[in-house]
Amino acid sequence: MLPGMKMGWDFRTGIRRSLTAWKSWDDPCPGDFIFGIEFAPQLNTLPEAYIWNGTSKFYRTGSWFGLSFSGSPDLKSNFYYHGIVYKNDEVYYTYSLKNKSVVSRIYMNQTTGSREHLTWIEADQSWGLELSVPREADKCDTYGICGSNANCMINDNPICQCLIGFKPKSLDTWNRMDWSYGCVRNTTQSCEHKDKDVFVKLSGLKLPDTSRSWMAENLNLEECRTICLSNCSCMAYSNSDTRGNGSGCVIWYGDLMDIRTLSNNGQDLFIRVSNSEPGLIIGRSKRDDSRVRALIVGAVIGGVSVILLLGYCICKRGSK
Structure with missing residues (x-):
């Protein structure tokens, strides 16, 4: 060419x-x-x-x-x-x-x-x-390596993580690092309660395969969200053009395929989840886990210190 x-x-x-x-x-x-x-x-x-x-x-x-x-x-x-x-x-x-x-x-x-x-x-x-x-040294360049509804993160181990609100379809094969079965929702989605669903923003991504998508260049992001929320088959939405402040609308239906986290210049994707889902963190790395553990340990130590200090003050006041 x-x-x-x-x-x-x-x-x-x-x-x-x-x-x-x-x-x-x-x-x-x-x-x-x-x-x-x-x-x-x-x-x-x-x-x-x-x-x-x-x-x-x-x-x-x-x-x-x-x-x-x-x-x-x-x-x-x-x-x-x-x-x-x-x-x-x-x-x-x-x-x-x-x-x-x-x-x-x-x-x-x-x-x-x-x-x-x-x-x-x-x-x-x-x-x-x-x-x-594709780049030979980058496994995440391989199409669909993590299966459906999962995110490939080349710097993590394992490289595949289910998206928020999803779990491995086959935990046994997933733990053996065969991710081809992908992920499924934690809970069955009901169209009766579709208006109560929420959208979680994931940033820095290669957006999903658009084979099952719909695009409208004249819609803004809020209008895109409204259309997606009204259709229980809609799984996610994003801008169709990222120039300036972003414009246009693209909506995904069905399973989300071939998503990955990029080191820079990735896109935002808004994924639909049930409002009953806990506040999970998607694709959290080991470094992030360490930070979370450090915060928890710090909070516990701080709480114990306050209790001991209060106990000491009460005992000292009682001795008087």
Whole structure:
């Protein structure tokens, strides 16, 4: 794929363009890995870019939120601009060079399953790797590694945690670090009491897979919340564009897939939970647990000290 090329859907002609790996370095027949845009215009979902391994999702960039992809905001280049363009008659991924003299291309690597962006290094007369996704050392880049309704945190151990209000669907396999079954709600959700549900704000995230979502660019966040609350199938909501103070609305239905915590520039997600849920902390790290334990110990010691001091004062007054 060269600068200025479009990869995506043309609704006028019905043409869908994608980037497919060669079967091998010397065999240009189609390989297993395909990079393309997924979008359901009839459902008005939010467009996303995926890498497929055959018929299975292998990697997801995360939604395009006006400034970056929600799943990889740190994957920026010194050589080019890139993003998803969404219009009435087409939706596509493209990129353009900051310096027109740079020679650049994007291709799919059948061996690693990665989408690689290369630039030509004139001095070495060779191609240099600029960016590559998914990142080999980052397990959270693997699509759906934690299953549904869970959050992947690469710096924690284990890396997968259920979202607030959820528990492992299979505790036995979860404890064996097989998270493929994902998480289910702690309590069965009732549509009769949907108006009493609350939303918990989680920050710094790669937002869920938008395959089962609905988007409205003309709604604000409060209107988005109202619509989500009125439909008991709605699981979460967020802004569809994060530029400025944020705008637009995207709503998720059903299980939430492929969420992860990012080290920087992640997005806010408002997750629906029952108002009977206790004030749990999502994705709390060991460092956070240590802080909580320290606060509890400090409070206990402080309380005991006050009691002892009062007892001493009472005894001293009685001795007089």
